[in-house]
Amino acid sequence: xxxxxxxxxxxxxxxxxxxxxxxxxxxxxxxxxxxxxxxxxxxxxxxxxxxxxxxxxxxxxxxxxxxxxxxxxxxxxxxxxxxxxxxxxxxxxxxxxxxxxxxxxxxxxxxxxxx
Amino acid sequence: xxxxxxxxxxxxxxxxxxxxxxxxxxxxxxxxxxxxxxxxxxxxxxxxxxxxxxxxxxxxxxxxxxxxxxxxxxxxxxxxxxxxxxxxxxxxxxxxxxxxxxxxxxxxxxxxx
Numbered sequence: 001x002x003x004x005x006x007x008x009x010x011x012x013x014x015x016x017x018x019x020x021x022x023x024x025x026x027x028x029x030x031x032x033x034x035x036x037x038x039x040x041x042x043x044x045x046x047x048x049x050x051x052x053x054x055x056x057x058x059x060x061x062x063x064x065x066x067x068x069x070x071x072x073x074x075x076x077x078x079x080x081x082x083x084x085x086x087x088x089x090x091x092x093x094x095x096x097x098x099x100x101x102x103x104x105x106x107x108x109x110x111x112x113x114x115x
Numbered sequence: 116x117x118x119x120x121x122x123x124x125x126x127x128x129x130x131x132x133x134x135x136x137x138x139x140x141x142x143x144x145x146x147x148x149x150x151x152x153x154x155x156x157x158x159x160x161x162x163x164x165x166x167x168x169x170x171x172x173x174x175x176x177x178x179x180x181x182x183x184x185x186x187x188x189x190x191x192x193x194x195x196x197x198x199x200x201x202x203x204x205x206x207x208x209x210x211x212x213x214x215x216x217x218x219x220x221x222x223x224x225x226x227x228x
Contacts, residue, residue, distance in 0.1 A: 032214060043119070043204065043218035044159075051214075059215065090158055099213035101146040106159040 002027035004107040006091050012113045019064075019078040021110050023091030026072070031093040032100050033074040035066055038088040038109075050074060051098055086114045117142050117209045121219035128195055128226055136190040136222045138205030143183045146208040150179050150190050153202045153221070162203075163190070195226045 003026045013019060025031055032051050036044040046059045048066035056066050063082050067075045074091060088111050092104040122137045138148070147166045151159040163172045163179040165188070171180040178191040192199060202223045206216040 034214070041220065043220045044206075044216075045218075046215050049214045057214075088156075092159075094214075097213075101208055101213065103147075103149060103161055103164050104216065105161070106151075108158045109156070111156065 004093055006107040006110050008110060010111045013081050014115055015083055016080045019081050021076040021089055023074040023107055024072055025093045030071060030096040032096050034092040034104060035076050036090040081114045083114050086112055117217055119205055119207050119217050119219040121205050121222050123222060125223040130197060130226055130228050132195050133193050134195055136203050138188040138219055140186045140207045142209055143186055144210040146210055148181055148188050149206045151204040153204055197226050197228055200224055200226050
């Protein structure tokens with residue numbers, strides 16, 4: 001069966017510090033991978049998605065970047081965190097399709113607080 | 116602009132009640148609509164997926180309906196239990212928006228004994 005991992009589970013960082021969140025998927029090959037952010041009291045917002053190694057699409061302009069160094073690894077980064085980067089970050093995977101209309105499976109999330 | 120709205124934002128009911136959660140979306144051209152459950156501080160669990168050609172989907176005590184023409188979906192929970200307490204999220208995949216789910220803000224449900 002497929003499993004998706006995220007770490008760390010919780011992170012508290014000062015403004016201006018760097019960020020690296022990691023997501024890995026097991027039990028499947030060539031997945032689509034997604035990064036979402038959930039701000040307090042709001043719905044999830046898609047930040048990035050990837051249909052293959054090195055292929056990253058950004059949905060919104062922001063202070064964050066994403067990379068996919070391996071097939072089942074997706075990393076969310078920032079060089080300098082802002083207060084507005086606080087939130088709950090969720091990674092998801094889906095069956096690989098360039099133009100996917102399939103469901104997505106979500107990881108446990110990372111709670112980021114920027115102080 | 117493609118948007119998804121969920122009403123009510125919060126709901127508190129006694130155990131055993133049947134309840135309905137509402138989701139509306141601004142564009143009837145969709146691929147599918149999904150309902151997810153999120154427990155506090157946790158990830159999302161997919162409950163039901165309705166394709167654009169379908170009218171409803173059922174899983175156990177859950178039933179989701181879809182009316183594309185009116186831009187609405189409802190999630191019906193029968194005989195609610197305290198274990199149903201969670202936030203329920205509606206997400207729409209609009210036509211042309213491959214890979215991009217648009218989420219509502221959710222309905223926070225509390226079922227008390």
